[in-house]
Amino acid sequence: MPISHTTCKSYEEMSSDVMRTASITIPPITRGPGAFFASLDGWLFNNSEASSSHAIVLPDPSLNLSLPYPEDELTLIAGCANPQALVRRHFHLRDDLLSSPVTSLSGGERMLISILKGVLLAEKTGNLLVCSPFFWLDNYHRQAVRSLLHETGVRGTNTNVMTMLGEVGDADDHTILPPADPLEWTLSLARVSLTFAASRFPRETPEKSIVYSPSEDPFSLKSPTLFSGANGIGKTTLCKLLAGIIQPKGRKPEITVRGYTGNARLTMQDSVLQLFSASPQMHLRRVFAHDEKLRDEAREVYDELQEACAEFLTSHDPQQHVGDRTTPCTVLQAKVALTAERLVSKPPLLILDEPGWCLSRVAAQGFVSAVTRIAHNRRIAVAIISHERAWWRGLVGDELVFSASTSGPEVAITKGSLT
Amino acid sequence: MTSTGFLNYARIRPWWLRLFILLLFALPMFGIGGLPVQLRSDAVFQDLGVWVSYGVFVWLLVGLAVGAEKLLSWLCVGVIFGLTVAVSGVVLRHMKVWELIQHLADYVSKSSPTVSTVEAELVKRLIVIMIAVPYSLLVLESFPASDILRRAARPNGSKHAELWLAVAIFLRVFQHVFEVAGNLLLAWREENPRLLLPRHQRDWHGLGAGAGLLRWIKSSVWSWSVTLLEQALLFVPTAVRDWSRIGR
Numbered sequence: 001m002p003i004s005h006t007t008c009k010s011y012e013e014m015s016s017d018v019m020r021t022a023s024i025t026i027p028p029i030t031r032g033p034g035a036f037f038a039s040l041d042g043w044l045f046n047n048s049e050a051s052s053s054h055a056i057v058l059p060d061p062s063l064n065l066s067l068p069y070p071e072d073e074l075t076l077i078a079g080c081a082n083p084q085a086l087v088r089r090h091f092h093l094r095d096d097l098l099s100s101p102v103t104s105l106s107g108g109e110r111m112l113i114s115i116l117k118g119v120l121l122a123e124k125t126g127n128l129l130v131c132s133p134f135f136w137l138d139n140y141h142r143q144a145v146r147s148l149l150h151e152t153g154v155r156g157t158n159t160n161v162m163t164m165l166g167e168v169g170d171a172d173d174h175t176i177l178p179p180a181d182p183l184e185w186t187l188s189l190a191r192v193s194l195t196f197a198a199s200r201f202p203r204e205t206p207e208k209s210i211v212y213s214p215s216e217d218p219f220s221l222k223s224p225t226l227f228s229g230a231n232g233i234g235k236t237t238l239c240k241l242l243a244g245i246i247q248p249k250g251r252k253p254e255i256t257v258r259g260y261t262g263n264a265r266l267t268m269q270d271s272v273l274q275l276f277s278a279s280p281q282m283h284l285r286r287v288f289a290h291d292e293k294l295r296d297e298a299r300e301v302y303d304e305l306q307e308a309c310a311e312f313l314t315s316h317d318p319q320q321h322v323g324d325r326t327t328p329c330t331v332l333q334a335k336v337a338l339t340a341e342r343l344v345s346k347p348p349l350l351i352l353d354e355p356g357w358c359l360s361r362v363a364a365q366g367f368v369s370a371v372t373r374i375a376h377n378r379r380i381a382v383a384i385i386s387h388e389r390a391w392w393r394g395l396v397g398d399e400l401v402f403s404a405s406t407s408g409p410e411v412a413i414t415k416g417s418l419t
Numbered sequence: 420m421t422s423t424g425f426l427n428y429a430r431i432r433p434w435w436l437r438l439f440i441l442l443l444f445a446l447p448m449f450g451i452g453g454l455p456v457q458l459r460s461d462a463v464f465q466d467l468g469v470w471v472s473y474g475v476f477v478w479l480l481v482g483l484a485v486g487a488e489k490l491l492s493w494l495c496v497g498v499i500f501g502l503t504v505a506v507s508g509v510v511l512r513h514m515k516v517w518e519l520i521q522h523l524a525d526y527v528s529k530s531s532p533t534v535s536t537v538e539a540e541l542v543k544r545l546i547v548i549m550i551a552v553p554y555s556l557l558v559l560e561s562f563p564a565s566d567i568l569r570r571a572a573r574p575n576g577s578k579h580a581e582l583w584l585a586v587a588i589f590l591r592v593f594q595h596v597f598e599v600a601g602n603l604l605l606a607w608r609e610e611n612p613r614l615l616l617p618r619h620q621r622d623w624h625g626l627g628a629g630a631g632l633l634r635w636i637k638s639s640v641w642s643w644s645v646t647l648l649e650q651a652l653l654f655v656p657t658a659v660r661d662w663s664r665i666g667r
Contacts, residue, residue: 202429291619
């Protein structure tokens with residue numbers, strides 16, 4: 001059976017398509033608690049035949065996994081007798097991944113487990129709906145997922161893949177972004193390492209260590225800098241170290257921009273969680289409730305960013321828009337609010353972890369180029385974690401490539417080239 | 420190699436023996452075992468000392484299972500929760516609500532607590548919460564939802580399958596919320612590096628700082644509560660949809 005493809009211009013459009021196809025209402029987290037609780041009826045109590053006859057993979061993998069260990073997801077729920085062999089055959093993931101807690105997996109790894117689970121469940125339901133599966137995956141795993149979905153279709157499963165506009169586009173037709181004003185920064189990573197201790201309770205989980213091994217120290221980098229590498233290699237972990245929210249075992253990494261050092265600010269992969277259930281406007285009100293001057297500044301930056309995104313969208317695809325300006329609630333506006341807050345706190349480095357997640361290519365490009373321009377005006381360097389390398393061609397100054405050593409916990413970091 | 424924990428309560432079989440052993444540890448919190456439920460006004464520090472000793476015993480039992488690092492993070496949750504309760508208590512005290520309660524209680528009982536005992540009670544409550552939170556998390560983690568689901572999926576377990584499913588969902592929602600709380604804590608630390616103070620607080624001057632801090636605590640407690648509730652509710656349909664397919 002051929003795979004049907006649906007392309008969506010925004011996350012909000014994808015949500016309504018999911019509702020139409022599988023009768024599942026995805027609660028609007030970015031609209032604030034009032035809208036969330038008002039929509040709960042559809043989310044909590046929808047037991048229609050359409051929803052139970054579909055195996056669904058939602059774009060946020062945390063909504064796809066209900067048990068704490070991937071092994072249980074695949075054996076107990078999806079009925080797979082030998083999940084290790086399956087994971088190895090399709091995705092070549094590390095052996096200890098299945099016995100590690102879901103919370104310790106990277107976003108890409110969680111998405112891969114979600115897809116495997118969805119494919120296995122679809123053998124029983126006959127229908128598979130996969131939403132935006134490629135964004136968090138590296139090239140190798142994208143290809144592996146395409147093959148897996150193709151196999152599923154061939155076996156007779158009715159497979160529908162929904163993607164954001166540009167998520168699986170041809171690299172050649174991408175808009176090439178203009179270069180940003182130059183801003184250099186340095187990153188010192190020598191002897192930075194981290195160990196996640198093994199645990200015996202409630203289940204044996206192995207120890208995991210990451211030792212960052214830069215090819216030069218310090219790196220002298222042009223902003224914006226792209227961090228790229230395979231799923232689960234430790235890119236997001238490094239960003240958490242740079243933001244000072246987790247602590248390394250030994251030496252701390254050092255960021256310097258024009259003699260100014262400090263911790264980076266980070267918008268996370270699952271950035272919606274950083275809103276703490278507020279809408280974009282509520283978020284700014286909450287964070288700056290005790291600093292009126294910065295609140296006004298953040299609102300100005302918010303307006304400037306939103307306007308720049310709107311202009312970019314109008315000039316590249318007039319059918320797309322940033323969302324309602326009076327009651328902002330789209331994922332793009334949520335990202336704009338989170339970024340505005342970070343920009344006015346004047347960190348040396350702003351890290352955008354998968355800034356394009358749940359955005360179309362054009363919206364993501366407009367957003368990142370606007371953020372870079374405003375950040376550079378404020379002497380803030382920008383780093384982007386992304387698997388969509390082609391989206392940022394022209395804009396990105398330097399690339400840091402993360403690659404695993406053949407044995408041991410070392411992660412080699414080298415300067416790459418986007419050309 | 421670093422590792423955590425030596426004891427694994429989740430391995431105690433059968434499940435009711437595990438539950439029995441874990442409940443034994445908690446008896447003093449239910450008022451059984453001789454620990455002072457009401458602090459005596461003439462031996463406040465002695466009574467508080469007994470509660471702290473019991474706390475050390477429970478923390479040791481928890482620490483032996485989960486390791487020092489996790490115990491510390493669970494204790495942090497307990498401290499924050501306990502401080503919220505204690506601070507609310509102090510606010511009520513300053514609003515003279517305790518006196519009102521005391522006057523009302525005088526009508527009911529001749530041995531109602533004095534105001535000074537009430538303050539010591541707040542300290543005791545903080546200690547009890549610091550004991551109860553890590554203990555509760557240990558109990559929740561000692562009963563993995565997947566074990567219960569396996570039981571529900573067994574052919575001879577189908578008689579009570581619905582019940583086991585409900586128990587598993589109940590347990591898993593709590594476990595899930597604490598997993599999400601871990602991620603939220605990282606997001607919170609990113610937003611507020613000092614955790615218990617906001618990143619942006621330029622408007623706090625002199626006496627206004629105290630009022631500002633109270634307002635910030637109130638808004639933070641609200642944000643955390645709503646977010647955790649949302650995350651718990653978001654999880655339920657996924658669990659129900661997934662788990663109702665088990666064994667089919």
